[in-house]
Amino acid sequence: MNNTKINLEQFDFNQFQEETIKKLKSGQPLTGKDGVLTPLIKQLLEVALDGEMDAHIADCKDDGQPNRRNGKTKKTVKTGTGSFELETPRDREGTFEPEIVKKRQTVLNESLDNKILSLYAISMSYESITEHLQEMYGLEISPAKISQITDKLLPVITEWRSRPLDAVYPIVFLDAMHFKVREEGKVVSKAIYSILGINKDGRKEIIGIYLSESEGARFWLGVLNDLRTRGVDDILIASIDGLKGFPEAIAEVYPRAEIQLCVVHQIRNSLKYVVSKDQKSFMLDLRQVYQAPNRDAAEQHLLELGEKWGKKYPAVIKSWHVNWETLSQYFKYPEELRRIVYTTNIIEGFHRQVRKYTKSKGAFVSENALMKLIYCACQKIMEKWNQPMHNWALIASQLQIYFDGRLKLELR
Template sequence: MSKKLHPITDELLDQLLANYQKPEDLIGAEGILKQLTKKLVERALDAELTHHLGHDKHQPVGNSSGNTRNGFSRKKLKGQFGELPIEIPRDRHGTFEPQIVEKHQTRWVGFDDKILSLYARGMTVREIQAHLQEMYGAEVSPSLISSVTDAVTDEVKAWQSRPLDAVYPIVYLDCIHTKVREGAVRVKAVYLALGINLAGEKEILGLWIAQSEGAKFWLQVVTELRNRGVQDIFIACVDGLKGFPEAIEAVFPHTSVQLCIVHMVRHSLNYVSWKRRAEVAADLKRIYQSSTADEAELRLGEFETKWDDDYLGFYPVSTDGYKTAVSFRS
């Protein structure tokens, strides 16, 4: 059972805010929060050392090794309050391992997240440095920012090559367009493989950036998935790219390749007038969102009855499976 924390009383708050007049008194470079953080961290460090030694200050030695306090070391931690000087208590034998401020730690937990958040928004190293200086008064070197972002790059590479499950019932292969900073900000296509695992959970299997999309590129992608442990895919959902099904079947010959429902609907609506597109799309949705195959067949018949005279040859011709796909006549 966790120990109950002491409540912060109104009397304590009154003492802390006795001289409060403006926001800077609370969150400024020498504000109450910064001073309070320093005091609390140093008190917690002292409590950790007391637990480590087995005795408090000025008490008899409480351990068999004769280990005692041995002054302080000083460090500055970078964080949202700028640089915060902290005194770290030491023991004579050098066996004390602080937990709240670990050895060699120079930044508060979460400070790296701020750097990564700014980096993800496309800011340069110099822009991040200036922003942290302006917002928090923290002087952060370009090398520190680079080391933080480089560490994430290593994690991304490890994630990109991680082993995968042997079987995925469904894998979606498509792309999204996002802004990427390469000197200037450009829009690039990021190709992705999204799998549904046996537990029914979505899982990003990989992300790739390529100059152009083609059957050869996707052949490399599915080959990589196989090399990372995927042995079988039941259904691969793809767009209408020429040669795409053949590329998948070359690596996973037993996989059923299915055209993405979004691409099928978009393609079909090209044959429908603008004023009727919303109505046709709604009727198509009733088919592919049916809860059973029998219901889908019923909705298909209703669709044919309603639209056959206007769009002969366009209508859906099959509803194989539950909430899966509707194939269309060309």
């Protein structure tokens, strides 16, 4: 390492400082393409590599293995301050393994991959990332290379999607969102099944993301079985939309779970079959049903709704009666808990946030591209979920009473 010290001492920092100031005054940038720092980084790296080679040769002699230098190789490397041609020393035996710049390393800035992933996470296209890195840092990185970097997410995503989960989730919300993906020369629709859980601490977390061609109760059955294999033994309340067969799929895997059908979905579906001139009056009467103080009052208002509107809209009234058992579960709970479980708005809000990251994509080039961006969006969104649900201490104590023995909270 002595040569390293001698070479560094020979470097005239005063002269470099004067030249740097002149270049900056003339308009040459400090960083980026043709930045004035680039020659300094090149020289310091080559000095360090020479020092590593000297140490390696010395070690070989100490081990009784004669070795010597054998010229240098050149390669273009990229850093956050520009690209340059780096000369790396070689040894005759080919045993030199440099540490500061490894043999096949062409990007020196360790944070570059993270920078690319961060840009990708905010839904920038590969082409836009390429232009950004060229403009800001003078780095020419192809869209194909950026794709390779973002592919590093795939094993991380696999691990995240299969991570162990809590044994009990007091509340889960299950829903699907749909995207377009290019597949074998055509654009097809894919469903992303997402499960948002409220854990025992009252914090939201995405406990499952699954991909399928369409939303269906059969696929949901596989999703729920996967949750069980990952450690979820019990779900107290499952809030879902009106997908046919969904309650049966949940009951198959979690027979003790109470299923709450989304009241907001039911209202939307009802209004589809009510003519516009009747919708305002119909909603005033329907509001008496779902905003009733208790289930008995709600059922009385539902009968009154049927008497007034049943002849004109029999299918709508029938739908409320058919689904009433799963629509009315929330009436048994106090107001704080009702507001959370009577609708799937929480997970729909999550989906709206995801679409802020995906809205610029007309169709994804592959399923992997879709999953990478969904994963990045999830991580960004969950960063903000750092507080428990409002009034969770009160809600948790009520859940302990309603689900005696199934929810064991640690008292701190």
